[in-house]
Amino acid sequence: MTIQTIKTAPFDDQKPGTSGLRKRVTVYQQPHYVENYIQAIFDSLEGFAGQTLVIGGDGRYYNDVAIQTAIKIAAANGFGRVLVGQNGLLSTPAASHVIRHHKAFGGLVLSASHNPGGPDGDFGIKYNISNGGPAPEKITDAVYARSKVIDSYKIVDAPDVALDQIGLQRSGDMVVEVIDPVADYAALMETLFDFGAIAALFAGGFRMTFDAMHAITGPYAHAILEDRLGAPKGTVINGTPLPDFGGGHPDPNLVYCKDMHDLLMTQEGPDFGAASDGDGDRNLIIGKNRFVTPSDSLAILAANAALAPGYATGIAGIARSMPTSAAADRVAEKLGIEMHETPTGWKFFGNLLDAGRVTICGEESAGTGSNHVREKDGLWAVLLWLNIIAARKQSVDEIVREHWATYGRNYYTRHDYEEVDAGIANTLVDDLRAQLPGLPGQVFDDLQIAYADDFSYHDPVDGSTSAKQGIRIGFTDGSRIVVRLSGTGTVGATLRLYLERYEAADGRHDLETQLALEPLIVLAEQLSQVRARTGRPEPSVIT
Numbered sequence: 001m002t003i004q005t006i007k008t009a010p011f012d013d014q015k016p017g018t019s020g021l022r023k024r025v026t027v028y029q030q031p032h033y034v035e036n037y038i039q040a041i042f043d044s045l046e047g048f049a050g051q052t053l054v055i056g057g058d059g060r061y062y063n064d065v066a067i068q069t070a071i072k073i074a075a076a077n078g079f080g081r082v083l084v085g086q087n088g089l090l091s092t093p094a095a096s097h098v099i100r101h102h103k104a105f106g107g108l109v110l111s112a113s114h115n116p117g118g119p120d121g122d123f124g125i126k127y128n129i130s131n132g133g134p135a136p137e138k139i140t141d142a143v144y145a146r147s148k149v150i151d152s153y154k155i156v157d158a159p160d161v162a163l164d165q166i167g168l169q170r171s172g173d174m175v176v177e178v179i180d181p182v183a184d185y186a187a188l189m190e191t192l193f194d195f196g197a198i199a200a201l202f203a204g205g206f207r208m209t210f211d212a213m214h215a216i217t218g219p220y221a222h223a224i225l226e227d228r229l230g231a232p233k234g235t236v237i238n239g240t241p242l243p244d245f246g247g248g249h250p251d252p253n254l255v256y257c258k259d260m261h262d263l264l265m266t267q268e269g270p271d272f273g274a275a276s277d278g279d280g281d282r283n284l285i286i287g288k289n290r291f292v293t294p295s296d297s298l299a300i301l302a303a304n305a306a307l308a309p310g311y312a313t314g315i316a317g318i319a320r321s322m323p324t325s326a327a328a329d330r331v332a333e334k335l336g337i338e339m340h341e342t343p344t345g346w347k348f349f350g351n352l353l354d355a356g357r358v359t360i361c362g363e364e365s366a367g368t369g370s371n372h373v374r375e376k377d378g379l380w381a382v383l384l385w386l387n388i389i390a391a392r393k394q395s396v397d398e399i400v401r402e403h404w405a406t407y408g409r410n411y412y413t414r415h416d417y418e419e420v421d422a423g424i425a426n427t428l429v430d431d432l433r434a435q436l437p438g439l440p441g442q443v444f445d446d447l448q449i450a451y452a453d454d455f456s457y458h459d460p461v462d463g464s465t466s467a468k469q470g471i472r473i474g475f476t477d478g479s480r481i482v483v484r485l486s487g488t489g490t491v492g493a494t495l496r497l498y499l500e501r502y503e504a505a506d507g508r509h510d511l512e513t514q515l516a517l518e519p520l521i522v523l524a525e526q527l528s529q530v531r532a533r534t535g536r537p538e539p540s541v542i543t
């Protein structure tokens, strides 16, 4: 076997964000860009000689090229075995499961999640550790530091692997095993949920539509929903992964899934609609005449988890990202279990899950998951919803209304201002931060500020601190305004404004969300001047 050491010069922009290194495909296509980054990852790890590395991605443009490169660099660096999904495919949650199930040292997840794909779209690489979860900041910081000084990488001079052929091959001295991307994951789902009850639901005429958005969940949804659970053929739409996602934007929100939403608001439409994003870790849940806000979905799934066999003994605790609404907190309080508030990004849930302190985690960005893997999991959320619907024999709308009548409702919305000038966005956040000390106690109409801070997280398991995780302005009635900058964008800056108001169990639960939050929207503008400073009359996306 020939191991080549190739001289290279560092790039200055290989800083992993909220979820790996995401860049335009054209950035990744620069000579040595992929090689440098993967070598920087391996240079930041210890003890992987002879161990297993999992590789898979969401099938987007450049997946195939980057995977062949990754395999050759892994072989040259001394990994003993690579497990790779057939045709390079693995959803993010399935990759997490494969890492855990096969006791791998770690894995490379190739995805830019919900960002568009294709030659002009985005690409991404993320490293996950042996627990199956995204590498913690200690590692991502080390990777970035290494990437700034790297001067060579190692690669084997070997032919490409036939990614379409399941079974054993070699790259240099390293074993490469091409695996069925769905089998392990589908088997895991079967241990968690009452497949018999869900199959009976479909057999009884319950109808759903699942939009895989031409992305990774197609093969998983076909295999699980249609083949195993007996949902009629055609239940899964856009089920074949395409390198450019059919030209679409694989983000399962009300903007890109508007047609499904509108269908669910009609009498003729199905009973249940769901979708997942590019890499399969997000979920959209819509019942007939009822869109479920991700923050509410987290709370409802946690409150009802014990109805599924995998969680029948109850859950240990719940964790949510800071901008996610406090709806889940009320469930934790009632169940008498731990509740944790973490910074945005799944990597912060890993320690809590590993320590057994929480079972269910979620983010307002349509991510929910549990201790079954260490990533959020779109299909898992869909299956838990189906299990709950089957067990409670109620519609989504009834389940949501009963939840509010028990716990109260947290009206919630997120306003995104995408691709704004990075300088303006940073100054805006700096100026807002400077105002924080003077805000507590101030009254605006009937809203009184109780606290105002820049969120700093102290991990109770490893003792680490992550500062500057977003600005929180909390009010005495439980309302909140949160402002933070996205860490996943690839062009300019994206400002996220999160707004929340609590309405008690006996209060009004049928207001239109944007109207219910109007006073907070106005106050947020007054304090932050997002619209004035960016010159944007309205948000690019409202979720």
Ligand code: VG1
Pocket (backbone or CB within 6 Å): 018, 019, 112, 113, 114, 277, 281, 282, 321, 344, 345, 346, 363, 364, 365, 367, 485, 486, 487, 488, 489, 496
């Ligand atoms: C966004 C979401 C965050 C999510 C992250 C990755 O990050 O807000 O909740 O974990 O995307 O999700 P940011 O920094 O842009 O706000 V995914 O589905 O892109 O892996």
Ligand code: CO
Pocket (backbone or CB within 6 Å): 092, 113, 114, 277, 278, 279, 280, 281, 282
């Ligand atoms: Co995703």
